[in-house]
Amino acid sequence: MNSYAYTLLIPLIPLFVFVFVGMAEDKLKGKLGGLIGTAGLGIGTFLSYYTAYKYFIADHVAGTGYTSFKAVEVTWLHLTDKLTINLGVLIDPISVMMLVVITTVSFMVHIYSLGYMEGERGFARFYAFLSLFSFSMLGLVLATNLFQMYIFWELVGVSSFLLIGYYYEKPSAFSAAKKAFIVTRFADLGFLIGILMLSFNTGTFDFQTLTDPHGLAIASTGGAVFMGLSVITWALIFIFIGGAGKSAMFPLHIWLPDAMEGPTPVSALIHAATMVVAGVYLVARLFPVYAQGGPVALEVVAWVGAFTSLFAAVIATTQTDIKRVLAFSTMSQIGYMMLSLGVSGYGGEEGLGFMASNFHLFTHAMFKALLFLGAGAVIHAVHSNDMNEMGGLRKFLPITHLTFLIACLTIAGIPPFSGFFSKDEILVAAFHSNKILFGIEYFVAGLTAFYMFRLYYNIFWGHDRHYHHTPHEAPLVMTVPLMILAFGSIFSGFLPFHNLVTSDGLGFESHIDWMIAIPSILAGVVGIAVATVMYKTKNALPEKLSKSFSFFYRWAFHKFYIDEVYLFVTKKIIFNYISRPVAWFDRHIVDGTMNGIAGMVQFASVSIRGLQTGRVQQYGFVFLGGVVALVLIFVYLF
Amino acid sequence: MTLNDIMFYLFAGSILTFSLLTVTSRRILRSAVYLLFVLVSTAGIYFMLNYNFLAAVQLTVYAGGIIVLIIFSILLTSHVSEKAVVAPVKQQIFSALAVAAGAVLTIMTIFKFAFTPAASPAVEANIQNVGRALVSYNRDGFALPFEVISILLLAAMVGAIVLAKKEKHLEITDNQPKNNPDNSSKS
Amino acid sequence: MNILTLFIVIPVLTVIGILFTKDLKQSRLVSAIGMTAQLILSGILVYLYMTERSAGNMAPMLFTFDVLWFPALNIHYAVGVDGISVAMIALTGVVVFAGIFASWNMEFLSREFFISLILLATGVFGFFISLDLFTMFLFYEIAVIPMYLLIGIWGSGPKEYSAMKLTIMLMGGSALLMVGILGIYFYSVPEGGQLTFNVLEIAKHQIPVEMQRFLFPFTFIGFGILGALFPFHTWSPDGHASAPTAVSMLHAGVLMKLGGYGAFRVAIYLMPEAAHEQAWIFIILTTISVVYGAFGAIFQKDLKYINAYSSVSHCGLVLFAVLMMNQSAFTGAVIQMISHGLMTALFFALIGMIYGRTHTRMINEMGGLMKVIPFLGVVYVIAGLASLGLPGFSGFVAEMTIFFGAFEHIDVFHRVATILAVSSIVITAVYILRVVGILLMGPIKDHHFDHLPDANWYERLSTITLVVGITFIGVVPIWLSDMINFSLAPLMEKLASIQLPGM
């Protein structure tokens, strides 16, 4: 126990809210459930900011690094002789940063939803789930050990499942939820195996012990080798699979676009700002182990991140559902973060990528939440997700329009918006590490600007549509969060992340490398320019372009048919080629054998009935035969 | 070869021959007569062995009693001229084989065994000795079986009577009577 | 009277009480009172056990009570509990309690129904408290046989077939078991000693290894059949599918645990050497059970079949863990037994309640039920989530403990088996969510279902009891795992002391 023990309340308040609202769901009238949830999270947000202040500023002794320590820890379960599972609160730079991110975005979403979800059936249920999610996510980031993280990891997964499937009467919503759950669960299997391997080899789950540079995890990397890689490396790769699942890295990304079936605030909270970055957070959390114990694993992280960012960006240029565009954009941005971690070294300047990744995570949370909430406001106004059914909304939705524009500029990396700073750091880190990766990311930066503005123009510009109801600006309760987030998007770039969140806790000097920054701004501007030409006013250019690249366009539009492949694997392979034969085998072979034995007994029973003919002479014959046989056997054969 | 030997072979031969005839003759009454010859020949052997009392019982009870009973019942149940139905050849062959196997095995086994006579002196089976043993309740006395056999005979008699007793008031049916539960308790 | 004996006396008294009742209302009242008393008694036992232990009582078995029954054969009525049995008894108490309320409206021959049900429970309680192999076996069979009537009379579908199959297969299992137990008895002590059935006594000596090799498969498969060991599990889907609600609950929830408990308490404990030697065969079988059961469940359409196959998978995990033969795996096995017991009982209770409303168990005939029966729907989702191993519910704790225990074996064979078993968590998710999706979500498929009533008070009581159990273990597992851990000490000592050929 120490002066941070109160941090325990940050996750626990949402838990209580969840239990209370969840149980009393029927009884809560009107917005009461929502208000309780929002109030609960408000307290959490306040505590988080207080913690950040206390940790980064008040308690910090200048010149020293930021240490990590456990605010609270209890034993939850004795697993094996040497392993115990603890639950606790770990305070260190990244967890505090995440606290701020999560509570901020979550709080915004809570407020926003008061307006957005108004009048929905199961309003209280929505808030209960939101609280559950907040609890899980906070528990995840505060985890003191790998296993606690896994526990909350799963809980996050299930709350995401519940929220995506919020409109459970819509089959598509539930199947999206199911897909999300199962795909991430599959990834978690990798995570679990990784945990098993790592903990077995190191004898601990504890993050502090694991990431201790002199600890067993890092020291034992030279141990047993399997297929050319050390066990620790394998373990890290497996763990990364878990992270890749939650963070929608290729090829485990397929759930994310579908997850947009959930209510838009949910998408903003979970599928943009918080849960999907859990993978990033996981790698960041174990970063010392990755950096020092498994460089190969880190390389994998980098390449997967890079590929995903490119892949998602390409798809994003073709999608018409505005939420899906945002979803692919999220994937792409998370790819950035992963890449950044992957190219990072450990300690000081080397750790630039680590810092950049977290920085981008932070800024991304702000602007992506903003984008989603903005998109939500648009959807709220026009009751459609399809950008083809929108256009010219800037007149109807001025505040939304403005905040959306800010977000787009931020994501496009235009200074002085925050996205510029964080993305720039990533590009610098990539540039110093691997030119190919840098090249990819550079191209993606341009692509990002392009598709974001394609989206922006399609919604707010273009020709006017005739809407059934005249779209009107969202109520204050929705626009205020937009404004707050816009504020964050604009200014969070100026936070001194290089002093606060670094790979080894020590700050370092960081400056903007204009040699890289200027071309990247240029890429963003070019992207915006192209989008402006193509989409600001309705013209035939996009049509032509898509025609001339029709093959490529079609593939990208269909998300490179990954979904179909998955469908094939699940429906055909698992259901029809494994499960059906198993069921058949069970009914006919295994059960058949058992019934066959019974049948054989029956058959034997029928076939010996001839023994009992009812003729006394035949009985005598058998009798005599028995005697003779016994004599033969026991007198002469024995 | 003494006269005794001849007598023995005569008896032995007649026993075997008439035994076979008993079980093969197709006329039942003749079978019974052949059986009588077998029993009488057996009694002859008993006589030869000096077991006169036993031989007498054999003649009176077996030859006299049982055969008469059998003939009586044959007369009651079949026509004298009636020829017995022959069993299927298959049955005959299989039975013969099994019986032959049994006989061969048994005789082989008997020949393998060296019977050793007891050294102690013989008791003559005269009427005194037999009578004494019959009422003796000590070791080697047979008072108890003698008493018990009387119960057996009585029981057999009662059984035979009960079975043979004709019941007039009942129809001969194939099934048990289906009684009405109400009046069964009254009767 | 010894507190443990009360676990038999109360059900017997309840049965006698039911004999004097006249109609459904009375008999269910008597049953409810009896089983509530039993539940309270279970609670008291847990409490007493905890206080004894914290007071420093280190005896391997507590509350022992021993009466010589058949002196000639040295058969005793010997009872005693350690943490594991206490946990299992508590589980039984909860499930039986829930079972009574789940069958609150058993109209047809209600007296007989409750009598059979409670007799079954008596057998189970007796089994768990027994220290004497003979009485253990006796109670084992007492527990099995009422199943026949319960399924045969009050079941549905091809009930006669299922009941017969179940009974015959389980009795076939007890044939194996009988050989095992008798063999153990005759080799229980070194030459010249007084033969004994008492588990604790037998454990003090070593059964000759060559006999162990012969007896272990008998004993293990014997218990394994009840624990749904592949390929002897086929009684389970049919039996569960045909059984009435409370019976499925009790059977899957408690009776199948007799298998795991017995395999652990008798087969492994008394014959560790052979267990070590032959474990690989059964690890293969149990791994198959785990994965195969899960895959089998994906394809099913009948709710009960789905749950039955899932039971095969989960109970396979119990035996799998038992065979891993280390402390964590054993702990996991016990927790898994309890967890699966509660979960599956909950499932069957819900299935019964849903069936009672919709009169079908085919998932493709239902849909969107969440909207009409939200309470049951939510509880179903909770049960599903618990079943697929969500943290916060008991299944997670159990599975994790098992996996960590299993992973302690470093050879490739065990590793591969473990990873295969671990992979079942995904397959489980697939079939659970499939059912939830089809059954509860989406639009209401059949307008007959528009106005189904939601749960009654007794249904709520029944399900909530189980949910509370599941959640309680899931949230604070440490008391349970420590209770089990402590009780494993004698077994671990024995395992540590054995001389393994070639090790």
Add this chain to the structure above:
Amino acid sequence: MSLIDILTMRNELLLTFMAMILLIIDLNLNHAQKSRMIPISIGLFLVVTLIGFIPQPDRTLFGGMYHTNGLVQLMKNILNIGVLIILLQSVAWLRSPANSTKISEYFFLLISTLIGMNFMISSGDFLMLYLGLELATIPIAALAAFTHFNTKSSEAGIKLLLSSALSSGILLYGISMIYGSTGSIYFDAIGASYTNVPLQVLAFIFFFTGMAFKISLVPFHLWTADVYEGAPINVTSYLSVISKGAAAFILIIVMFTVFKTLAPVYKSMIYLIAVLTMTVGNLFAMRQKNMKRFLAFSSIAQAGFILLGILGTNKMGMTSVVYFVLVYIFSNLGAFGVVAAISAKTGKENMDDYDGLYLTNPKLSLLMMLSMFSLAGIPPVAGFFGKMFLFTSAASAGYYWLVFIAVLNATISLYYYLLVIKAMFINKSENPIAAFQSDGYTKVGLMLCALGIFVLGFWSQVYEFINNLSFGI
């Protein structure tokens, strides 16, 4: 041996007197008064049974031809109890018009066979054994054919008589060879000098098959089913329980005393026959529809289990056999009692007729269920203990595979016992047997069975008592 010593044979003497008294009383009754014989006979028999429980010292009479000791007396008492129950259960049948004229004959014949059995069990030589055996068989044949008008009954009688004559012929041949090779007919003399030379083994086999016939061991069992089906039901239960039990008793005594030197040979023989008996009995029982025939085959299978105890050749084995027979008497008579009660009221004897019986006659159904469970060896009823101890004794001699086969067979047997339960409890019927009240005697008889089935298992003193009297090789 003084005259007073003759009182040692109190069972046989009392029964003989009783039989005589019955005949004498019967002579003085007219047609309408015949039914008075029922309470008289049962009362007298009850007295005999009770007297049997008075302890008496071990004695040997008639120079070794008759001996009695605690175990023998116990066996007799067991048989007496069984007979008492049978007598109680036969009342309803006796009162039917077809039989009411032959009541005292029925009792007389039944009692005389019991006398035979008592002598057989007490016998100390082969002559008394043979005589007892015959006395226990010939009147039974008459009883089997008791119902004149019923062709099945006559058929059963002649089948029983002819088969048993054949078997006792073979048995006699065996005895003659035993006599020829040893020079004595006394058990004690033979037991001292018996060896396993071929002739003596052959003689033993001949003797054994004769006994096997009585206990209905495969392949010497074929008469059983037909006779059981055709004979009046009380005779069937007598045959299946008392006759078989007595034969099992004397068989185990003879095996353990006279032929103990042959144990290595006969163990493998019994192994073989036990497997055959259990399996064949079960396989036949599975398909039977007639309750009597069904119980016949089931009792064949049960006989196979008895062999397991003999196989143990130790004290435990003998105890378990005696105990099993005791339990078996109650269980089987419970089943037969129900069948008899139903048959006497309705004439229905088929399993199909029992459909839905529970709804109309719950008590009978429950007793039937208990009996079936006891026969199948399901706890907590006594049959479980009986079987369990038999298995234990076989296992004590190391016959684990045999035990396994036996328990598997017990499982198969459970299948068909459950069929009966299924008929009564599960099957629905268009016209079930109507509810009826049995007479007081039957009720008492059935209650005794239920009591025995319940109490014998838990009351371990019974087992202890038998165990103290038993002996092994």
Add this chain to the structure above:
Amino acid sequence: MIDNIPLNSFLVISTLMFFIGIYGFLIRRNLITMLMSIELILNSVNINFVVFNKFLYPNLLHGHFFSLIVIAVAASEAAVAIAIIINIYRNFKSIDVDNLDQMKF
């Protein structure tokens, strides 16, 4: 008197007779003939007893009395058998054993 005849000759005769009796029992259709076969069997056994007694153990009369008792048993057996046979004849109007298979399987 005939001590010079070997014991085994008697035994062969009696054994043959014994099996002839069994053969008769197995193949004769008539119930009475079957009964007569039984008498043959018993008679052969009697010869055994008597011969053993005479040749091997003449000091006691075990075999002699055994035969005596067997004869008595045979008589009572025959009595009951004939009673039943007559009964059967009444019922079936025939004493052919082939008729007696109402109950089988």
